[in-house]
Amino acid sequence: xxxxxxxxxxxxxxxxxxxxxxxxxxxxxxxxxxxxxxxxxxxxxxxxxxxxxxxxxxxxxxxxxxxxxxxxxxxxxxxxxxxxxxxxxxxxxxxxxxxxxxxxxxxxxxxxxxxxxxxxxxxxxxxxxxxxxxxxxxxxxxxxxxxxxxxxxxxxxxxxxxxxxxxxxxxxxxxxxxxxxxxxxxxxxxxxxxxxxxxxxxxxxxxxxxxxxxxxxxxxxxxxxxxxxxxxxxxxxxxxxxxxxxxxxxxxxxxxxxxxxxxxxxxxxxxxxxxxxxxxxxxxxxxxx
Numbered sequence: 561x562x563x564x565x566x567x568x569x570x571x572x573x574x575x576x577x578x579x580x581x582x583x584x585x586x587x588x589x590x591x592x593x594x595x596x597x598x599x600x601x602x603x604x605x606x607x608x609x610x611x612x613x614x615x616x617x618x619x620x621x622x623x624x625x626x627x628x629x630x631x632x633x634x635x636x637x638x639x640x641x642x643x644x645x646x647x648x649x650x651x652x653x654x655x656x657x658x659x660x661x662x663x664x665x666x667x668x669x670x671x672x673x674x675x676x677x678x679x680x681x682x683x684x685x686x687x688x689x690x691x692x693x694x695x696x697x698x699x700x701x702x703x704x705x706x707x708x709x710x711x712x713x714x715x716x717x718x719x720x721x722x723x724x725x726x727x728x729x730x731x732x733x734x735x736x737x738x739x740x741x742x743x744x745x746x747x748x749x750x751x752x753x754x755x756x757x758x759x760x761x762x763x764x765x766x767x768x769x770x771x772x773x774x775x776x777x778x779x780x781x782x783x784x785x786x787x788x789x790x791x792x793x794x795x796x797x798x799x800x801x802x803x804x805x806x807x808x809x810x811x812x813x814x815x816x817x818x819x820x821x822x823x824x825x826x827x828x829x830x831x832x833x834x835x836x837x838x839x840x841x842x843x844x845x846x847x848x849x
Contacts (some may be wrong), residue, residue, distance in 0.1 A: 563627050570620035574698055577613035580606050581694055589733070589760025592753040596671050597737045599683075601663035614655060621648065639712035643719070644700045651693040654686055662686045672738040684730050692719075692726040 584602050591597055602610075625645075628635035635641070662683055670679070696719055700706070706715070736753045 563624075566620055566623050566627070570617060570624060571701075573613045573616035573620065574701065577610050577617070578694060578698060580609045580613075581691065585691070586760045586762070588737075589756045592733070592737055592757040592760065596673070598669050598671050599666055599734075599737065600669075601666040607659070607663075611655070614652065618648070618652070638708050639710060639715060640700055640703060640706040640708075642712055643715040644697060647693050647697050647700070647719070651690070651697065654689045654693065657686050658690060672734060675734075675738065680731075680734070684734055685727070688723070688727040688730040691730070692723045696722060 580602075584606055588599065601607075625635070625641070628641075665679060665682055675683075700715075732752070733756065736756065739753070
């Protein structure tokens, strides 16, 4: 019974870490429909989940290995177990590289199109290694048919081929993120970005044509408008909101504009006469008691 609980906690920690990693990757893919993409590091909550899951995996894995050695003396001679231990060590070392080098470099906020060769190497390689090792270690955990039957060399050759596939995929995704979307042109990059963004958004079709224009219009803040006005550029005047009772009064056919409490004119345009002697003489004067 304790061994079953140990295996269950080990499986739960693996599922928790893989879920966080897959969610982060899907979030990145969903942004590929935009221009000028900046890849941000995972937030602190996701980072803590993955690190806690890795710690639990190491502790429970050590308990499982100890139990296996107690029940079977040749337990450590399993090539699949040896490969898994090697990959877990590499995964732990790569996690420190991600947190010490890759994530601080991503925090600079530089667009992917402006990355240098060093940025590509310090971001693409650790990210590909992390995704590959997490997935392959999870696969080795359920590959019971490889126990004591598959040589270590074969496992390493298979892992090397799968890592190359993962690395090429990461390079392709980053290359697509660094290119701009050109609506109306059937380029291979546009089709790739549209497909990956649809996968990352779980089937929702991204709006490639109007995303950049809407984003640029929303980014204009009141402070920027004030700067434009102070520099001599006049922004278009916004109409004052008309209340319901003022709109009804204007529609009654009186022909005069109503003045609100704030002094703005609403309804139909009306002529305002300047103070003149004729108007002042014609206007009746009120007696003051």
